[in-house]
Amino acid sequence: MERLDRMIKKYGVLRLWRKGLDVDEAHFTMMYPLPLASSSKQVQENFESNQFSVTRQVNYSLTNPGEEIDMVIFINGLPFATMELKNHWTGQNAKVHGQNQYKYKRDISQPLLQFGRCIVHFVVDTDEAYMTTRLNEGETFFLPFNLGHNFGKGNPPNPFGHKTAYLWDEIFTRKSVANIIQHFVRFDGSDTDALTKKTLFFPRYHQLQVVRNLLADVSQKGVGQTYLVQHSAGSGKSNSITWAAYQLIEAYPEREGLPGSKGLDNPLFDSVIVVTDRRLLDKQLRENIKQFSEVKNIVAPAYSSSDLKNSLEQGKKIIITTIQKFPFIIDGIADLSDKRFAVIIDEAHSGQSGSAAGEMNQAMGNQSNGHEEDEDNDPQDIILEAMRSRKMRGNASYLAFTATPKNATLERFGVRQEDGKYKPFHLYSMKQAIEEGFILDVLANYTTYKSYYEIEKSIEDNPLFDTTKAQKKLRKFVEQNKQTIATKAEVMLDHFVSKLVNTKKLKGKAKAMVATQSIESAIYYYQALSQLLDERGKPFRIAIAFSGTKTIKGIEYTEDTINNFPTSLDTTKPTDPGYITDKIARFVNYDDYRMLVVANKYLTGYDQPKMTACMWIKSCKVYWLYKPYQG
Secondary structure (H helix, E strand, O other): OHHHHHHHHHHOHHHHHHHOEEEOOEEEOOOOOOOOOOOOHHHHHHHHOOOEEEEEEEEOOOOOOOOEEEEEEEEOOEEEEEEEEOOHHHOOOHHHHHHHHHHHOOOOOOHHHOEOOEOEEEEEOOOOEEEEOOOEOEOOOOEEOOOOEOOEOOOOOOOOOOOOHHHHHHHOOHHHHHHHHHHOOEEOOOOOOOHHHOOEEOOOHHHHHHHHHHHHHHHHHOOOOEEEEEEOOOOOHHHHHHHHHHHHOOOOOOOOOOOOOOOOOOOOOOEEEEEOOOHHHHHHHHHHHHHHOOOOOOEEEEOOHHHHHHHHHHOOOEEEEOHHHHHHHHHHHHHOOOOOEEEEEEHHHOOOOHHHHHHHHHHOOOOOOOOOOHHHOOHHHHHHHHHHHOOOOOOEEEEEEEOOOOHHHHHHHOEEOOOOOEEOOEEEOHHHHHHOOOOOOOOOOOOOOOOOOOOOOOOOOOOOOOHHHHHHHHHHHHHOOHHHHHHHHHHHHHHHHHHHHOOOHHHHOOEEEEEOOOHHHHHHHHHHHHHHHHHOOOOOEEEEEOOOOEEEOOEEEOHHHHHOOOOOOOOOOOOOOOOOOOHHHHHHOOOOEEEEEEOOOOOOOOOOOOEEEEEEEEOOEEEEEEOOOOO
């Protein structure tokens, strides 16, 4: 018991369920794993011998023996989840009364409520459910664990019982709980980090559901399917992708004779290829899989064509490569017809910088100079073109994760409905993310400034042209006109100064972001705003953020050359909660920087608590976004 207690304090209860407990020469198995379809009878019997139990009104406190927690779920005597249950009919609910009970009326110094000694803490009423993995008194942060209703928050009506019945029917079953422990719950950080310094990740409902639905579908249909997962920003997409990638390499066919199946005893996929340009996802995948698997070197990065070729041929289990290598992936899969692949495309990246699209253009054989055209070529279009122009083999399944799919992406990856329309395989909508508080509603407080222009016809006959592309070019020409930019820049600056700077919002520290539609536009707006600030005596400073290098009229621009940050300025991590590891964001945290002009950067979630206004330049309109200060 002393050894058990010491190990839980050091590593948390999760490690004991997964790896057991060693005491001298004895090894104690603390949980038998969930069997696969092909597992032996002994493995299945072992799992059935696990003792899953529920205890009501648990006296948990050593100092106040009368205090009780409504319900605790145990696995072989070790606590998995605590729950406070509330009832609307008695005037109480989970969001207020349940959460406040954990925040202000529970002694978190007691063993059961200490971080890592129990996996998750739920508050549940008849309508909604919330959960947290770390109790921290008044600072405790609860996440919604709801199905969503009408594309928004909450749960749909249940004709057969409470709206939260899915918890008991679906989540807290023996197989589900074992599956969560084995394949979802994880600590970040290394074994050398103190337990209290780590973060414990427990899947939100939509994350759990999308991974399970994907696995169930591939197990029933085999290889050769396409899937579109439309998950909004704020959905935790990186974790969903890492959980899906790891579990797909262990996906087995449900029955004999499925497309691509090599028998019930063999996994459906030889390799899972994750296509992304986010190095963060590479690190996350490695850390995630390290905790779930005893086998080392499962993840292989392939950021060059030769790396990709070698990894494919060697049968590496999970290969992480870049968007630019997507055409080579299709060719490589076609050459390895005896192997089976799952290809996860991260974001079908409409948020990529122009340089990424340019490299893909060249990979596709479009040898444009990569400067003028890159930003007009959406990477979603390029991915679709790569799939159209190459002979697609049936030895791969494609899974696209994106927040904003185009119609063509929906048709290529989505599920066809009876009315001929397409919908995603799984949806976590922007509306739900906004209502659950994970992202801001950019249209909640906005003003538009419309632009008008006329096209002068100079020839009698209209030539044939692609209407959409022509409109893009015309709009780009108007938007990048110096007079247009100067006018809009003045409107934005006047508004920011009069409404936020002069009124001393956030004690005179309010900031603004100008989000532009291209790197070229960002540079022009930065120059226009800088000139206006110079004319007004430089009341504050402005910075620009974009990735890579941009050449305009023979002049090469980078973040460093434009901003001209002094090398002596301290760039170590500020204490500001809006800190990001990117150098530009470090500088922006200093109080004298009040505006940031961006292009194709921070689209995946720039969290700067002092940012009170956003000027968003898109399609000849300027939007103003007001964000309440949360710090």
